Amino acid sequence: MRQRGWTSWRILRALSLFIGYGFVLGPVLPVVYNAFNASPIFPAPFEGLTLEWFRSVVTSEQYMSGAIVSIEVGIGATALALVIGVCAAFAVVRGPAWIRGGAATSLLMGPIVIPQIVIGLAILEAASQLSFRLGLAGLIIAHAVFVSPFIIRVVAGALEVQGSNLESAAMVLGSRRTAVLFTLTLPMLRPAIVASAVFAFTLSFVNVPLSLFLSPSNLRPLPIVIYQEMINTRTPVLAAVSILLAFVLLLATGLAEKVFRVRILQ
């Protein structure tokens, strides 16, 4: 049985589903079928099924070393951004009045709103003027700066919602301020911290603009390798590596969910 009067709502819901999924996933579809397409040109019409391109990715020294650099940068940047981001979140939510609130939070969103190409170029120029050689560390720092606003947003939000009532209760129960931080405040923030860390790692892993300027020629992250391949030779290997990358990131997120017992994807 169905109640009357819901028709327009049902149409709207179906429409939003179609628009939402269609526009988000639609553009990805050609990549998917090209990854399994036998044609040696990318992109090309469908010619037959093959796994050849995936084999090429896995055996490619270039892609594999790119992936390792990306993982190193991703982990380093995420760790650094977590320290920066969690500290900043506490400052924004619990700091003195002049540092607290919307204006301060907006200011800390700076790295997101300034075009990354400009940040990349500026860091490169500054480093060369100081005759400072940017290695892996430079890349990690730049990525950390870029991803920390996402961590600040999520962690500050959670901290705000959490309030200070529970901490007051804990202090009255005899725990010193620092003990409360480690037994209560941080454990309660764990889901927010883990989720934002996974998000930060993903953003760093797929980042192009910063890496483009700042990665030394012997340390190329995966997206840069893909970018250069794209300019030189267009083969379906590009599609295959993209699919693999998405798959690995999804897997890593799922693993983080299992290990840390938090919900990130839902």
Add this chain to the structure above:
Amino acid sequence: MTQTAQSLTLEDISVDYGRGPVVANFSVHVEPGKILALLGQSGCGKSTILRVIAGLLTPSAGSVHFGATDMTLRPPWERNLGLMFQSHALFPHLTVLRNVEYGLRPKKMAKKDSERRALEMLELVHMTRYANVHPTELSGGQSQRVALARALAPEPRVLLLDEPFSSLDAGLRERMRAEVAAIVRQVGVTTVFVTHDQDEALSIADMIAVMSAGNIVELASPRDIYKRPRHAYTAAFVGGSNLIKGELCAANGAWRFKAGDTELAIREANLAAGPAMLAIKPEDVAVDPPPECQHRFRARLEEASFHGPNQRLVWLVESLDGKAIVSRTVNSQRDFRVGDTHEIGWKSSDAVVVEMDQ
């Protein structure tokens, strides 16, 4: 456990959040093992006082003593208190058992001992079955009891309860009220209890401090607060007394109260002669009163409303300058019709002379 109970003394406490004083010159003393209720309207500074006692807020002036020890500048974790927030504030990432155990952590007890103590406390509040459940799965009354167990587990010197029952429905509230009162008495801990519900204060407390605008209007036993209030504010706030404005005079060693054209004989008054108010509880106002009611008036019924077992009647009394007097009587076969004129009255011993509000 009783030997840990201590007296609590607040002296001239003032608190200012930056927009003028919220609490000014607040002083109170609670004997060991007694229950003090802070009763007052929303925003009068009740929670602020609790935060000062707990050390979550430093007063701008005044002192807090537990027994003879000055605690004014000690941090919360050195005060050995139990605090139960309005929101219960259970730690969501810990099980019920770990919540109760949390306060034992700083005591550096052996794990086995602290767990046993926590289980004992859960038994006291009948929550042993829920030891391994997370607080999000508890009902309001259950989290209430866990919060109480958690507050009592470290054997606090003083227990602070901030409107602990306000989030419960009426039936459960009554039951929890009785249960908590029984547990607190059994443990024998000095308790300060905040509420805006007069029933709650009257039924649980040894002493009630009626508060208004950051200060104590009146401090007395529940019986005196209800039966023998000294201030018009108390009389109106607790029990919703009728207040008749007038003047207290002494003539030939007898007290009389003059209101409008009427003069009433008063049994006793502990006020100086002068402007005052006469307070009468609605349930003491009788319709067509028996002979022992010495204060009698002709009155016209203005309004009648039904309140389950009771009916609330509003009368206009001409001889008191048209003053409205509220009576509350048990619903009987008798039906009063609005507009009818009757005689109303009360015993002179039920009329209390109170000080006018400043």
